[in-house]
Amino acid sequence: MSIADIVLSLVIWIFQKLILPILPTNLPLISYDTFATFLTGSVQHNLIYAFAGLNNLFNLELLFILLATMIFAEILFWLVRAGIFMAKLIRG
Amino acid sequence: MITTLFKEKCVKMPILLIFLGIVGLLYPFFILASTIFEDNFENYEYGTLSGQYSWYGGNADVVSDETKTGTHAVYFGTYVSPVGKIGNEINEGLQTVWLFLDTTPAVDGTIDWENSVSWQFYLKWDDCSADDCKFYYYNSELETPAWIEFATIDTGIWHSIQVKWYIVGSQFLWSFNLDFNGWLDELETQTQAVKTVDRIHIGAQDYGNYWIDNISEFLPCELGTCSACSDYNTCMEAGCSWEWFIYEESGLFGYGCAEPITMGEEICGDFIKCQYCDSEVSCNAGIGCEWKNYGYGNKCYMLVPIVPPEQAGWEAPELEDCGALSGVEKWLCEIKNFIAGIFMPSKEKLDILQQTLNNFKFKFPFNYLNALQGFFSDIKTSLSEEKAIPIKILGNEATVDMSFWDFTTIIGGESETFKNVLKDFTSIIILFCWFVWLISFIKRFFP
Numbered sequence: 303m304s305i306a307d308i309v310l311s312l313v314i315w316i317f318q319k320l321i322l323p324i325l326p327t328n329l330p331l332i333s334y335d336t337f338a339t340f341l342t343g344s345v346q347h348n349l350i351y352a353f354a355g356l357n358n359l360f361n362l363e364l365l366f367i368l369l370a371t372m373i374f375a376e377i378l379f380w381l382v383r384a385g386i387f388m389a390k391l392i393r394g
Numbered sequence: 395m396i397t398t399l400f401k402e403k404c405v406k407m408p409i410l411l412i413f414l415g416i417v418g419l420l421y422p423f424f425i426l427a428s429t430i431f432e433d434n435f436e437n438y439e440y441g442t443l444s445g446q447y448s449w450y451g452g453n454a455d456v457v458s459d460e461t462k463t464g465t466h467a468v469y470f471g472t473y474v475s476p477v478g479k480i481g482n483e484i485n486e487g488l489q490t491v492w493l494f495l496d497t498t499p500a501v502d503g504t505i506d507w508e509n510s511v512s513w514q515f516y517l518k519w520d521d522c523s524a525d526d527c528k529f530y531y532y533n534s535e536l537e538t539p540a541w542i543e544f545a546t547i548d549t550g551i552w553h554s555i556q557v558k559w560y561i562v563g564s565q566f567l568w569s570f571n572l573d574f575n576g577w578l579d580e581l582e583t584q585t586q587a588v589k590t591v592d593r594i595h596i597g598a599q600d601y602g603n604y605w606i607d608n609i610s611e612f613l614p615c616e617l618g619t620c621s622a623c624s625d626y627n628t629c630m631e632a633g634c635s636w637e638w639f640i641y642e643e644s645g646l647f648g649y650g651c652a653e654p655i656t657m658g659e660e661i662c663g664d665f666i667k668c669q670y671c672d673s674e675v676s677c678n679a680g681i682g683c684e685w686k687n688y689g690y691g692n693k694c695y696m697l698v699p700i701v702p703p704e705q706a707g708w709e710a711p712e713l714e715d716c717g718a719l720s721g722v723e724k725w726l727c728e729i730k731n732f733i734a735g736i737f738m739p740s741k742e743k744l745d746i747l748q749q750t751l752n753n754f755k756f757k758f759p760f761n762y763l764n765a766l767q768g769f770f771s772d773i774k775t776s777l778s779e780e781k782a783i784p785i786k787i788l789g790n791e792a793t794v795d796m797s798f799w800d801f802t803t804i805i806g807g808e809s810e811t812f813k814n815v816l817k818d819f820t821s822i823i824i825l826f827c828w829f830v831w832l833i834s835f836i837k838r839f840f841p
Contacts, residue, residue, distance in 0.1 A: 306739035325757035
């Protein structure tokens with residue numbers, strides 16, 4: 303058994319025994335199945351049904367990518383602010 | 395105070411209601427008959443038909459061995475003369491007759507509809523074998539009127555023959571519908587001067603070995619005659635199936651009542667048919683099946699395919715063969731192999747690491763991120779297709795005509811379509827708006 307194998311065994315053990323068991327599969331409020339089904343079912347269908355015809359006028363792919371970055375950035379920004387606020391609240 | 399007018403109303407209203415009730419009871423008698431007569435022979439005595447219920451002539455018998463419904467039908471054996479019956483004289487009507495041809499085989503026979511002056515239209519079956527007969531109609535419109543072969547009908551089963559006659563302008567026309575396959579194009583009847591039909595004759599040729607039953611106007615809405623059901627409710631109540639199909643004769647299409655579809659019994663077999671195996675022996679005989687108990691008792695299930703674990707796409711390089719070398723070169727080669735052996739990971743360990751990393755795909759947040767990634771890629775793929783824009787103006791629905799998108803122009807020496815030009819222009823606007831947002835977002839961090 304080589305040194306590399308020993309290192310790999312250690313890394314594998316950390317992943318399998320320490321990290322993977324504590325990572326959750328589902329969020330408390332919305333399970334993965336609900337989340338995936340909601341996305342691939344109603345949201346995707348409604349978006350495509352509502353906007354597919356506009357692809358003649360707008361580059362919808364670009365539009366949705368930019369919208370997604372804006373939404374993601376805003377959510378991240380407000381999550382960070384909320385976290386800082388909670389930290390200040392707890393510290394007093 | 396009771397007024398005189400009120401008293402009059404109290405007397406007149408009951409009288410009116412009684413009158414309407416009498417009219418309602420007698421209403422069926424005021425309806426003009428729309429068929430010559432109806433007969434299912436159920437009240438007949440077994441034996442000779444002639445003489446019973448106004449039937450005359452011929453050598454047909456009322457029997458019970460082969461019936462469409464009930465216990466009575468009419469059998470045509472050896473020819474003597476046609477049997478017939480006179481009914482209502484009408485100029486527009488419909489009649490249905492059920493025919494059963496023996497496998498003996500049957501001998502040819504005819505049915506014709508007549509009035510007191512002459513026959514009007516004829517149908518016959520001829521050239522019979524044990525399996526089928528040829529069905530003909532008489533075409534009086536031809537320069538030389540003749541029997542026209544229409545279809546081949548099987549022996550051993552009941553067939554429905556519907557005929558209708560009607561007046562269009564100055565013409566007296568007829569048509570027939572064999573086994574619900576659609577109405578023949580209308581033909582002129584034989585005698586245009588007298589536009590009525592009042593009687594039916596059966597068996598005007600050398601007949602034999604066939605049965606007749608259920609002479610009626612309308613076919614009953616029931617299993618076996620589902621096409622006679624006119625609406626969804628009666629179709630469902632009869633146990634039939636309400637389906638979408640095309641009427642081949644007219645080219646029209648729509649919903650109609652049809653015989654219910656019966657699925658064949660499933661048989662134990664391979665893969666998806668494993669569930670129909672009810673014993674371990676039959677289950678194990680099938681390919682891809684296993685006899686297991688998942689908590690519901692021993693049942694036959696389809697074998698769960700074993701997916702091989704994902705492997706790392708890395709192969710350990712082979713060590714150099716030092717046997718051919720000698721001296722210092724051999725010594726250096728062996729040192730190199732030794733160091734490589736120490737620090738080289740094995741493929742098995744790398745495969746285990748690969749599988750461990752793959753397990754992260756099923757854990758938060760990686761599974762949610764994968765779902766989002768798949769969602770966006772599906773959106774991207776679907777939205778890249780150009781779909782029609784539906785519009786509705788004053789109740790008329792249509793789609794926007796985008797053909798003008800393909801008009802081209804020269805921009806910078808390149809030919810561009812109007813669509814590309816407009817989409818580029820809108821893309822610039824979208825990017826500009828996003829850029830404005832980006833600046834305002836960054837400014838929040840540097841107030």
